[in-house]
Amino acid sequence: MAVRRLSRWAIALPVALALAGLSGCGSGEPAASTTSASAGGAKEVTVFAAASLTGTFTELGKAFEAAHPGTTVRFNFGSSATLAQQIVQGAPADVFAAASPATMKTVTDAALAGSPATFVRNKLQIAVPADNPAKVAELEDLTDAKVKVALCAEQVPCGAAAVKALDAAGAKVTPVTLEQDVKATLTKVELGEVDAALVYKTDVIASAGKVTGIDFPEADRAINDYPIATLAKAPAGEAARRFVDLVLSQQGKDVLTRAGFEAPDQR
Amino acid sequence: MLVLPAVAGLVFLVLPLAGLLIRAPWPTLLERLAEPQVLEALRLSLVCASVATAVCLLLGVPLAWLLARVDFPGRRLVRALVTVPLVLPPVVGGVALLLVLGRRGLVGQWLEATFGITLPFTTAGVIIAEAFVAMPFLVISVEGALRGADQRFEEAAATLGASRWTVFRRVTLPMIMPGVVAGAVLCWARALGEFGATITFAGNFPGTTRTMPLAVYLALETEPEAAIVLSLVLLAVSVIILASLRDRWVSSP
Numbered sequence: 001m002a003v004r005r006l007s008r009w010a011i012a013l014p015v016a017l018a019l020a021g022l023s024g025c026g027s028g029e030p031a032a033s034t035t036s037a038s039a040g041g042a043k044e045v046t047v048f049a050a051a052s053l054t055g056t057f058t059e060l061g062k063a064f065e066a067a068h069p070g071t072t073v074r075f076n077f078g079s080s081a082t083l084a085q086q087i088v089q090g091a092p093a094d095v096f097a098a099a100s101p102a103t104m105k106t107v108t109d110a111a112l113a114g115s116p117a118t119f120v121r122n123k124l125q126i127a128v129p130a131d132n133p134a135k136v137a138e139l140e141d142l143t144d145a146k147v148k149v150a151l152c153a154e155q156v157p158c159g160a161a162a163v164k165a166l167d168a169a170g171a172k173v174t175p176v177t178l179e180q181d182v183k184a185t186l187t188k189v190e191l192g193e194v195d196a197a198l199v200y201k202t203d204v205i206a207s208a209g210k211v212t213g214i215d216f217p218e219a220d221r222a223i224n225d226y227p228i229a230t231l232a233k234a235p236a237g238e239a240a241r242r243f244v245d246l247v248l249s250q251q252g253k254d255v256l257t258r259a260g261f262e263a264p265d266q267r
Numbered sequence: 268m269l270v271l272p273a274v275a276g277l278v279f280l281v282l283p284l285a286g287l288l289i290r291a292p293w294p295t296l297l298e299r300l301a302e303p304q305v306l307e308a309l310r311l312s313l314v315c316a317s318v319a320t321a322v323c324l325l326l327g328v329p330l331a332w333l334l335a336r337v338d339f340p341g342r343r344l345v346r347a348l349v350t351v352p353l354v355l356p357p358v359v360g361g362v363a364l365l366l367v368l369g370r371r372g373l374v375g376q377w378l379e380a381t382f383g384i385t386l387p388f389t390t391a392g393v394i395i396a397e398a399f400v401a402m403p404f405l406v407i408s409v410e411g412a413l414r415g416a417d418q419r420f421e422e423a424a425a426t427l428g429a430s431r432w433t434v435f436r437r438v439t440l441p442m443i444m445p446g447v448v449a450g451a452v453l454c455w456a457r458a459l460g461e462f463g464a465t466i467t468f469a470g471n472f473p474g475t476t477r478t479m480p481l482a483v484y485l486a487l488e489t490e491p492e493a494a495i496v497l498s499l500v501l502l503a504v505s506v507i508i509l510a511s512l513r514d515r516w517v518s519s520p
Contacts (some may be wrong), residue, residue, distance in 0.1 A: 013461070081489065153485055177470025178470075192370055194388075
């Protein structure tokens, strides 16, 4: 009997799971924004930031918390395209920092954010595993069919930049995979599953020696501007603006340039 | 007292599906379904799920037989291990597969050095990821059927001189066929919906590894309407499976 029950359960469970999984897509009801109190007391700032900002923004978040006792900063890092979509669908965010103007435009077009400010620029590099098994030295090497290349999907900023750079170089690269954000792409290099990938210079630096970065001239033709904006319905209000101020301040610039980002005024 | 939460529960389960149907771009539906990328993803999904199910049948039915019919030390442990992929988050399964079968993995390294085979980022990789996640469904279903089947028929066949293989093929298998079919259908449905292990282990490239769930996920970032259409296709497939299982599921005692 117990076995019978188990087998029935085994049927009911996956069916329920399958339907639950499917129903996750497409419903466009905005989630209630109940992240924080609107005024006074303990506050919480929710920052949606591009995956490439993981290290630097975490550091800035700690600095912000130290400067504003009682306020906590929560981060949601991911591909800018995903984050933009989540914000449009009503995710309760205070600040959005995107890796491209195009993904920021998704949010401003929906009238959900004020005017964004460009706070850094980022450049692509070829990332190869530390031992560089395919002996990659320049962009041209990636066109070799024997070299396994990972790129970001074209929907996300690092993928759009990669396409632009490859076009500029006239290089035809057939990747083995199109990853959903830049960190996932870098991970494939770190694990040695691919021979090379196009990722941001900052991600190569952040990987601390596990991958090697190779500069290539066409990267200059595909530089990504990173815009930041407070969201119109920011539940944290004033605190959200103060976080953006910190990112744009000299202190913010120092943290970001140390990680390999370029200041927006130098090109 | 019980009716209100029951209705709330029903609404909770049905409303999202209704939302999917209401928001679907019906006028352009057929047009969108006929797009080459959609057909490519659908074809890849159907092929991979079917091959994965075949692999699961080939390995899973004997495994279920082992668990149900052969008494060996540590059987309970083995059964627990077999069901681990059932409760494991699929992404974790994908990472585990990458560490074992990846280019630098324990087995993958040897595969590449000896045969020049690499599994990540290939269609074979998708099939492996799907089979890994879906096989427990088949094993549990078939093992249940084996335990429910009357063993005296097998014993009778054995006393008449039939070998273990003959008994299995001519007596056991026909008896448990409904369980095998139900298990295979579930296994196929689970494989079809597989996302986490696939994107982690096999990556995402149109035509080779981008199955329907991956296409839904990517489409949602730029073209929510396309994601709805793809979701509808998967929903239709689930409903068809549910209908085909109905007799067994609803009328079981």
